[in-house]
Amino acid sequence: MEVKIAIKRSNAQTNGKAISQAYSIEMDGNRTLLDGLIRIREEQDPTLAFRGSCGTGFCGDCTMTVNGKGAVACRTKLGKALKKADDGIIEVGPLKLAKVAKDLMYDAENFHWQKFKAVEPWVDPVAPPAKGENVVANDEVQDLRAVMSCTQCGLCDQGCTVLVVDKTFLGPAALTKAYRAVFDSRDSRTAERLQKLSMRRGMWDCTHCFEASEHCPKRIEPTDRIFALHDKAIKAEAGPPKVVHHYKSFAASVKAHGWLDEARLAVETEGFTNVRGLMKLLPFAVKAGIKGKHPLPYMLHKKRPGAEHIKRIFEKWEDNGK
Amino acid sequence: MPQHDVIVIGGGFAGLRAALEARASSADVAVLSKVHPMRSHSSGAHSGVNAALKSGDSWQDHAKDTIEAGAYLCDQKAVEVLCKNASEDVVALERMGVIFNRDSDGRIDVMPFAGSSHPRTCYAGDSAGHVILQVLYEQVLRSQIPTYDEWFVSSILVEDGMCKGVVARELKTGQNHAFYAKAVILATGGLGRVYSPSTCSLTGTADGPALAYRAGAPLVDMEMVQYHPTTLSDRGILITEAARGEGGRLVNKDGDRFMAASDAGAMEMAARDVCSRAVHAEIQEGRGENGNVYLDLRHLDKGRISDRLRETLWLLEDLEDLDPSKDLIPVRPAMHRPIGGVRVDTFGATGLPGLYAAGECASTGAHGANRLGGNSLLDCVVFGRRAGEAAARHSRGATWHPPQESLAIAETAGFNEIASRAPGKDTPGIIRRELGSLMNRKVGILRDEAGLKDAASVLRNLKERHSRLGLRDKDAAYNTDIISAAELGNMLDVAEIIIAAALARRESRGCHYRTDFPQRDDVKWLRRSVATRSTRGPIINSAPVVVTQWNPAERNPAR
Amino acid sequence: MKYAFYPGCVSKGGCPELYPAVLKVADKLGLELVEMEDAGCTGAGILSREVSDPINARTFAKAEAMGLPIMTICSTCQGVMTQANHRLKDDEYRQMINREYLSEEGLEYKGTTDVRHMLWAIVEDYGLDKLRDLVVRPLNGLPVAQFYGCYLKRPPELMVPKEFAKTRKTALEDVIEALGGVAVKSSGRGKCCGFPILTSNEENSLSMCGDHTLDAKAKGAVAMVTPCPLCHLELDGKQADAAAHKGQEINIPVFHLPQLVGLAMGFSPKEMNLQRHLVSTKPIEQRLGVEVKA
Known part of the structure; x- marks a missing residue:
């Protein structure tokens, strides 16, 4: 089928101003938007800049705005996107809350990674067992795995109501990442972490409005994770x-x-x-x-x-x- | 000019594991990656990592399975290192924070995998790769190892027969920089984009092998290209082997379990190469549907599947609107992983002083002619760790002088030359698509001399077109056009070697199946193929296989 | 139509104007309310679910025993209760709660209680056509911005499930239009008002309040309506602070849902306690031709 895609483009020459450029490709509607963008870049316009890596929804690299909403391009089918599009043209742009770098690429360093690093998401182990692995209940492992299925796609942050007014807020993605360390029984810094996460711009700035849970494509329920952090912090009297x-x-x-x-x-x-x-x-x-x-x-x-x-x-x- | 003791190229498993070990050995180490480490292809590894952790299993059993799956082409010393270290390295991952599934005692659980004589694959649902990658990256942050994200390495600096660093382009600015280092570890991952379709991410463009080859380091076993038997229809998306490990069946359009004909004992748990050929044959002989056979999970326990195959179920729901508890999954084989790569010893040394390689871009020979499922991640952590350790050691001992500045300037100029050419009708993408299709058709599961020669001739033409390619994107910042062109150059160089090595090996073994030479020939071909660069293209030589205690024998196809 | 009425804390506390307005409007609509005096706080997303789920299960068990659905008048109460009720659909979990927390009082929750916001009750149980019939003082095209409160919209699979998509997606818009007004779609209509972080980050809270009210004005609304008293505390109660924070005049009156319905049904502003709002509703009253005493 013919698929029409209008892409918001900007680069150094446009001074950050976006112009819409329309493309038309012949592709099965069962294919993904990322497939479509690759086709455009390969056959029509090699100047089109976008990120994408695994193509299967595991790496989180190809997040963008599709028909006004945040989406992971490799999990967005062209046919479905077309159905939701106005005038039969799929509108594609960069993530709205991030600073645009070029075309569909955005400043990922500030949007994702600075905050990811800020929560110090690694496990600082308590004294490890003398021999072999740590003994951990499978229930805990399953809970952490659900959290760790987060790809840092940023859709929860994109939907967050607080980030709209305050870009310095840690945001649901980083807080969900923090959950991973706080609730890992092998970690030794729980109390200190809860204190740090309670600083301004941290977990208490979350309004728990469930936008994050609504937007998470992996059903990680970031809002619930933040609730769990709140509960834990209150029990430990770690909040402000x-x-x-x-x-x-x-x-x-x-x-x-x-x-x-x-x-x-x-x-x-x-x-x-x-x-x-x-x-x-x-x-x-x-x-x-x-x-x-x-x-x-x-x-x-x-x-x-x-x-x-x-x-x-x-x-x-x-x-x-x- | 950034300078470090050790520079790791690539932020996937092998690269991050190497960096952590180099850091633990007190080296000043940095990671340079063309995508952010968390976007590496390692995130897409679903299956798990093999280790003989459980009683009744042993590293020797693991080694024997590895060697049989590898059709006796394995370097048995490398296999021993791999399997002896497995338990300790997997436990080390756990202690770093990897959340492996547990058994009822809270110990790491294992699952059965195709080709393994015992359940041996440690897993984390069906997202082991994504979990392990995250934990390694967490530890890299914890160790305060600097990472240069979205930097593309265009060449290795070689002077006086030593590797002295790399030249890289920062995607964000378009600036080229020389990075000086006493040791460089290539951990660039796969080359799947040489084929189309492939289960590999968009980043798998053969960068490491091409860089090493151009720097004078040989590549080995490049004809061994593994096809995965179950990828989703024509998408090149992997459906994890765990689906069969859990009891999933392969059926043809009539609902028959056709694996009985290839291996009635192992059935769907036959080794990957055997399984892929059986699926391919079933489709070729008209018993498939729309180019697919089916993976049937309908008889499996729904609760168990929804935990063990959580990510796979979502994938199928999102992309195909399929519910495997009710629907059959259309699958076919697709290119998955190279078995060969930059030739290295078990410490990642390439033979060019200061240059190391680990992970999917490298080959110690441990996987022979076909890799056992679950050994890939293991390879990355064992050999990645050892490469990190060895590179750090090398950086301490080396008497080292920075290279002449002119060297980096010349390399940069060479890279930028393409930017000065006028754009024509071709784009990097058009050539890549032709390459991918060519390789899949002529250098795929089944090969023969005529097809390979054909491929070689088409490839010469593609290379020629690449040499004339001009760029349309004139931006400095975020110019992905120039990166694509450079990646294409890497892929074409490596594709040429794959074809040459496949032509040279006149037998069938493991992943390499020649319809004109369908038998394994241990007399002539119990040898590994080694590719070196010459002005007239790759030269394929061969080297003997290291045998320690497992004498080549008839292969049990189940393994 | 008869309900076990759960008024929540705020309708009698921070927004005391709401409770009597609800009683009057419900009476006029013929909704019979049996107030649950003996019911605890939902937890409001502040109490740990470990303790609020048992408290809510207790409330549900009591309504179940009365044989009535619960009616709430607060998006937050509704949201927290719907979520708790959803968790309590799990037999094992519910039985644990019954055993550990409710059995001592001789209660058991069987999992059958329906919890409905007054907005849904009006649209789904009472019906918009009947509502239209009761309008004696139509809003005459008054542009009103709807503001749901996040908890009435999310998580969508629980709050606006497929079977209710038709009625709930635009329930507030539909009510506004049934009353003769024009529903104004502001960008904040389904967002968080900012109230939950008033304590922890007042600055951000006021920014949110300011953005929502200013956007409603920019889209042409002259008033806002909300089914959530917490949103009202923020949008009305903190509007002056938000205006100062933003350095912009705002001044947009905010109605509780039953107040707007009541006004259109002919109740006086006094009966709807409009004088208790911090942002004056007088301009709207004048516009609707309500007699305003000097």
Whole structure:
């Protein structure tokens, strides 16, 4: 079938401005977009720049924007892409959140690898066994393998709502990579890692909006991995004080009353002794108070009828964790 | 001008393993790779790594299987090194952080693989390659080894009969730089792009063998090109051997398990060369469908498959809308891996002082005429480690002077010459496509003299066209056109050697099957073919096979 | 139509204007709400699932015993509950939770409770045609930007499964149009509002709030509507801060879903507690011809 592809192109001469160039190839719709791009480069236009390596979805090199959405080109079938295309032309461009290098190539060093390195994703072993391999449960291995099936394709980062406003955020790909080290029982630096990952731009800047999980082509569920990091950090009290207060207060409120006491949460998040933080709450509280958009003061907070049962659930969970 | 004790070319298994070992030996080592290391073809290795870890198995059994699969063309000393070191090197990988599947005791689990007498392949689901590559890269970061990502090496600097570094082009800027080094390790991986289709990534363009050959180091066993029996339809995408290890069956269009005719004992677990020829014959004789036979996994336990073949299932879903618990998988053989490469000893030394090679671009002779599944990753970690160690040792001992500056300038000028030519109708891609198709048709699973001569003559024409090729891309930054042209030059040089070696070997053995000489001939051809460069093209000589304790015998086709 | 009503914390806490509006609108629609007073917090994605799954299982078990589906009025409650409910479909996991956490209270969750957001209840159970019939004060082409809240959209296979794709993909748009308004497609409509990181990174949170509200305005919307009170806390409550952060005036009123429905059904702004918003809704009230007392 005839496949029309419009590619956003830019290079040094265009001063970073993209121009759209249309190509037409004759190809089976069952073929992939990467196959199509290779055909264009080989037969029609050797000046077209794009990345691609394994061609099977294992290396993560050929990520780009297809019809407005992030996609891995070697796992995108031409026929399907054509169906989703406006006017019967597949629109292809570089990844949107990364800096463009040329045509479909982007600045991978800053987009992927600097952050990958920043989480220090290697295992620093505890004292290895005297002989042979470490004994590890297969369940742990399977969980880590799911995480390690990440190819650093960057689609989760591309979909991330925080990276849109702050490019310095570590992002779901790097945080998922961090999970790999934090949850590897052979690693010796768990507490230190959780501290480092709790720095500004780290795991607490994630809004857990599930965009990352939606966009991950390998079903790694990056959002769930970040949740797991949060849980672990809270248990280890490794987060920034304000965040730990926030989480602890949230849990304490639910444990005590069965539900959330927002006024208490706000105050405890800042910390009772943090006068400056508490002062900051005041304008909102006063403004909201005047308007009537304000929670009850926590002294008046009522227990829910089933609160004691919820408290029991908490106690059992805490016992299980011990 | 960057300078290091040891420079590793290539960021896949062998390269990263070599770099780690060189670093552990206190050498100042750097990795230079034309793609980011994590984009290396190693990521696409699904299967696993062989090691006789379990009781009842032994390195000797492993060696015997390797040698039988290699049709007795193996260098048995190299086989011994490979198999004796396997357990320790695999355990070392585990300790670095590789997450091999575990048995119920929490120990590394093994699975059966074609051609192996025991279950021996340590695996990580069906993505061992991707997992091991990641862990090696993690360790490279941990060791603070500098990596030059997206740098293309165009030549090796040789002066006074010594390798003194390389010339490389930075993709990002288009700048050429000389890298001086006391030792260089080639770990550039495969040459699959010489064939089309191939299971190899786009990066497998024979760079290492071509660089070494032009620098004066010989190549060996280049006629041995392995076809994998099960690749997905006409896509050149591997369906892992683990699918058969788990009990997958090969059937023809009538649903018959045709492997019974080739090897009723081993059936689908016959060695790769045997299996590929059987599939090829089935299709040729009209019992396939649309050029394929079928891989049948429908009878296998769904839960087990969804764990063990997780990545494969997604691949099939994404690309073919297939569910192997209900559907047959259309497969055919396709070019998979060269068995030959840059001739090296078991420490990766090429014979040119200071130049080492390891992994898929090199050949110690351990794989003979056909490689056992699961031995490829093992080769990379064992021989990669040893090459790293040896190169570091060499860099400490060498009295070394930097080369004359004029040397690098001349090499750079040679590389850039193509940029000054006017573009014509040809592109690197057009020539490559013709090359790939030619090699698959005439230098593939079955070969004969007429076809090979034909191939040699067409190849001369392709080389001639390449020498006139001009570039359309005039950019300095991210000019992939010039890289493609250089890669094509590498592929054409190596293809010429493959054809010459295949013409020379007038027998059938392992991956090399001559329809005009269908028998194995131990009297004349228990010899390895060695290619060296001359002004008139490659010269093929032969060298004896090193035999230690396994005397050449009739091959058990199951192994 | 009868529901076990799960109001969540915020409709009585940070957004006290929401709860009474829901009761009034539900009453008018004939949705019978039996409030679950004895139900715990969902965990809101803050509590570990290890403890929030049992708490939610308890809530589901209670609704199951009542023989009613649960109705939520918060995207976050809905999202967390749908996900927990999905995990609890696994027999082994559910039985473990029953055994370890619920049996002491004599409860058992069998896995049959349906959890539905009020938005879905309106579109799927009540019906847009019937809703149209109740409109006495049509929005008269008022351009309103819909803002779902991320938890009502994701993960898509759970929140907008194939069988509900028709109704849920554009539920909010459809309601706006049924009320006589024009749905404005802003780029942030399915995104996170920024609320969850207000504590940890206020700057980014305000950037997100600013981007979403400014984009809605740029696309021509004069108001926004959300089915999530947490989004409301951010988009309304933090809008002034976001404006300061962005150095741009914003001033776009944000309605809770039931408030917009209620207004169109003839309730007064007071009855919908609009005076409690931080960003004034007066311009909209005027535009709709609602009598505004001096």
